[in-house]
Amino acid sequence: MFIAANWKMNLKKSDIKDFLYFLKKNDFSNKIKLCIFPQSIYLSYLIDLLENTSVLVGGQNCYYELSGPFTGEISPECLKDIGCNYVILGHSERRTHFKESSTHVKMCAETALKTSLTPIICVGESYEDRMNNEELNFIENQIYHSIPNIEENFYIAYEPIWSIGTGSIPTNNQIFKMHDHIKKIAFSILKKDIKVLYGGSVSPNNIDEILKVSNVDGVLIGGASLKIKDFLAIYGSVAKHVNNN
Ligand code: PGA
Numbered sequence: 001m002f003i004a005a006n007w008k009m010n011l012k013k014s015d016i017k018d019f020l021y022f023l024k025k026n027d028f029s030n031k032i033k034l035c036i037f038p039q040s041i042y043l044s045y046l047i048d049l050l051e052n053t054s055v056l057v058g059g060q061n062c063y064y065e066l067s068g069p070f071t072g073e074i075s076p077e078c079l080k081d082i083g084c085n086y087v088i089l090g091h092s093e094r095r096t097h098f099k100e101s102s103t104h105v106k107m108c109a110e111t112a113l114k115t116s117l118t119p120i121i122c123v124g125e126s127y128e129d130r131m132n133n134e135e136l137n138f139i140e141n142q143i144y145h146s147i148p149n150i151e152e153n154f155y156i157a158y159e160p161i162w163s164i165g166t167g168s169i170p171t172n173n174q175i176f177k178m179h180d181h182i183k184k185i186a187f188s189i190l191k192k193d194i195k196v197l198y199g200g201s202v203s204p205n206n207i208d209e210i211l212k213v214s215n216v217d218g219v220l221i222g223g224a225s226l227k228i229k230d231f232l233a234i235y236g237s238v239a240k241h242v243n244n245n
Pocket of ligand 1: 006201221223
């Protein structure tokens, strides 16, 4: 099981210090991979605080070139250089606010893989697409254009846009159907199985229900990963789940 904590543009240095103080008191399960994605300016700070723990750190985004005249961008090679293992790519907030296309996401993923970073490639349909029963087609198209067609290691995060930060989540049946669809499409391209995370309003209240979906390989948590109490409650549910299965 994978737990990814996407802090987005939140938490200052002192907040991170407090969060880590409580997080480090926790026992970490070796059956859970836990990775935190802070704002890029705090990556090194977090990596230092997490020294000698099994908690991993990743970037919230990166560019598709390794270096050069790209003011404001983040090189995947430098993420790797400072000790990151993962990078989130194609988050719906990047796609919406920064107009990142699936082609762009794919190029970033290919470069990230060259530096041995593991991308978590996000896909997700709008509310309108779901209302028009277009969600399966939309996701299929997004995957074809966003994932590298090389047989490498990466994750896909299914994050319906209408669920991010809203408190409404798909039913277990809808999650199962979409994860199954994503895995089948990825298999047809890569000829290998891929792991799929669910993201969108994951909270201590719904995590047990989400974990009942057999093809959920982990969760990408936004808002609920900012408060240590909520985050540890989710971690505890995942730990119980992996121990019972
Ligand atoms: P949320 O965000 O958990 O606050 O809905 C998830 C995400 O955007 O990755």
